[in-house]
Amino acid sequence: MxxxxxxxxxxxxxxxxxxxxxxxxxxxxxxxxxxxxxxxxxxxxxxxxxxxxxxxxxxxxxxxxxxxxxxxxxxxxxxxxxxxxxxxxxxxxxxxxxxxxxxxxxxxxxxxxxxxxxxxxxxxxxxxxxxxxxxxxxxxxxxxxxxxxxxxxxxxxxxxxxxxxxDPQADLYDVDDESTIIQVGDWWHNSTLPLLEGYEATGIVPVSDSGTVNGAGRFNGGPAVPFSVVNVEAGKRYRFRIINQSARNVFTLSFDQHNLTIIEADGIAVQPLAVSQLEILAGQRYSVVLEANQPVDNYWLNAPYVGGSPDRNLNQNATLSRGILRYAGAPEADPTAPMTLGPDTGVLVEANLRPLVADPPPEPDVNITLNLVVTDGKAIWNVNNVSYLPPQTPTLIKILNGATNASDFNVTENTFVLPANATVQIDFPPNDDDEAHPFHLHGSNFWVTKSNSSDVVNTVNPIKRDVVGVGAAGTTLRFRTDNPGPWFFHCHIFWHMQAGLATVMASGLDEIRDEVHPSAEWEALCPAYNALPADEQ
CATH class of the missing domain: 2.60.40.420 (Cupredoxins -  blue copper proteins)
Structure with missing residues (x-):
């Protein structure tokens, strides 16, 4: 649609x-x-x-x-x-x-x-x-x-x-369960249809009203919603699984008086890396180990965020985005320390992450450069001068029906046809945008051979992940097409994705036709959807 x-x-x-x-x-x-x-x-x-x-x-x-x-x-x-x-x-x-x-x-x-x-x-x-x-x-x-x-x-x-x-890193932590999942997200008081209508009319990306930590947040002038509490016991080590579920906002997490050790990024184990502050883009995930080694008390879990000028939404107050780390035996009360943005040292630099097991990327067989441009004054994003529009007939159906090259798809589908079992290098040149675009690949992950956080090119032991920042410093990544399919590759700022900042990486089209066997339930989806009145789509 x-x-x-x-x-x-x-x-x-x-x-x-x-x-x-x-x-x-x-x-x-x-x-x-x-x-x-x-x-x-x-x-x-x-x-x-x-x-x-x-x-x-x-x-x-x-x-x-x-x-x-x-x-x-x-x-x-x-x-x-x-x-x-x-x-x-x-x-x-x-x-x-x-x-x-x-x-x-x-x-x-x-x-x-x-x-x-x-x-x-x-x-x-x-x-x-x-x-x-x-x-x-x-x-x-x-x-x-x-x-x-x-x-x-x-x-x-x-x-x-x-x-x-x-888990080869199980000896680094004692607790890893439902209580150690930390979900941060941007929250919006208006529903998406009027927000999207305003975005398309003005070209200004909506600004969230608040940030939430495990489903709880506060905004300027709003009620004092109790902060989410993460419970720990002194002397134990906790694997916190942190997920940024935002549609736009970048969160920076820290815990007062506690350091963090990163051991996972987007489902891939990494060598332990100590930080005090963790910047996490929309769609990214990290596992960190926190040792409960401080006096029994309540401590702030700081989760300030950025995502558009707060002048455009006076409800925003980044210092209200937080939770509480509560030791067993501490009173059920807010910490007595002031609400701050957290420590300003020991910030994660993505380029410093290393995989737990080195997995050097192969040399590329295919090279693609993707230039990201926004049309001035309009809510339209382009990748290589094409603004993605979803087709009425899904890409996969076109492939199953015999599509074999890029010309078989609409130009606005921005589909790259790739060979199976090849290594593809994607170069994002430096751009002038003031925010990093978190690009996410479906179907596989990729080696980050050059992170937006550094000028260093690493083809020996770069991390692999599935969401990477693309911005002012430029980013290079490589991935294998050993899982044939039409895979969406898009900005995880969903306002940008909806405005065209997306492509499809379609690999191994012959293999897809040989190996994909859709169910009758799946085949019924498109006829049923196309028959719906517009207000039900």
């Missing part, structure tokens, strides 16, 4: 129920362990009146909570996720589609991958669809969210953790 949307009346909630002023506990997804290591998960996508920062509004969420319920599995499992679309609020999108960020669908079931108009069509209201998600050898910290337009701004986001029973 084109990024233009029909004009909808602005929906604003006017009351705040006291029960909604407290952080809402996240209930577990319905998971039933079956033989053959298949986890059955049920997510009901519903409209719910919630107030994460004290302002009540209608939301789009999984199982009634923001963030959504934890989906957890272990290495080698297969997730079978049934999505029941129960959306009914006409002030927001009523169709939906789910993306499992960072999880690699293999060729045989790439049709289940969940990217609207690339691998599938959205799921209409009052219908269901089951995604089959083979996890294979992947482990680490992931998340799920709506991939339709900017819908996850309305709340549809949640954690997905794949535990490794034989």
């Amino acid at each position: 084109p990024r233009q949307v029909p004009i909808m009346q602005l929906f604003l909630a006017s009351t705040a129920l006291l029960a909604l002023l407290r952080p809402h506990p996240v209930e577990g997804a319905v998971i039933k362990r079956q033989t053959g290591n298949v986890n059955d998960v049920t997510l009901d996508i519903v409209n719910a009146q919630l107030a994460p920062d004290g302002f009540t509004r209608s939301t789009i969420v999984a199982n009634g909570t923001y963030p959504g319920p934890l989906i957890k599995a272990k290495k080698g499992d297969t997730l079978r996720v049934t999505l029941n679309n129960k959306l009914s609020d006409p002030t927001m999108r009523r169709s939906t589609s789910l993306d499992f960020d960072g999880v690699f669908f293999n060729t045989d079931n790439s049709f289940d991958e969940g990217t609207p108009f690339v691998t599938t069509c959205p799921l209409g209201p009052n219908t269901s669809f089951t995604y089959t998600v083979p996890l294979e050898e992947q482990t680490g910290t992931f998340w799920y969210h709506s991939q339709l337009s900017v819908q996850y701004v309305d709340g549809l986001r949640g954690p997905l953790i794949i535990y490794d029973p034989e």
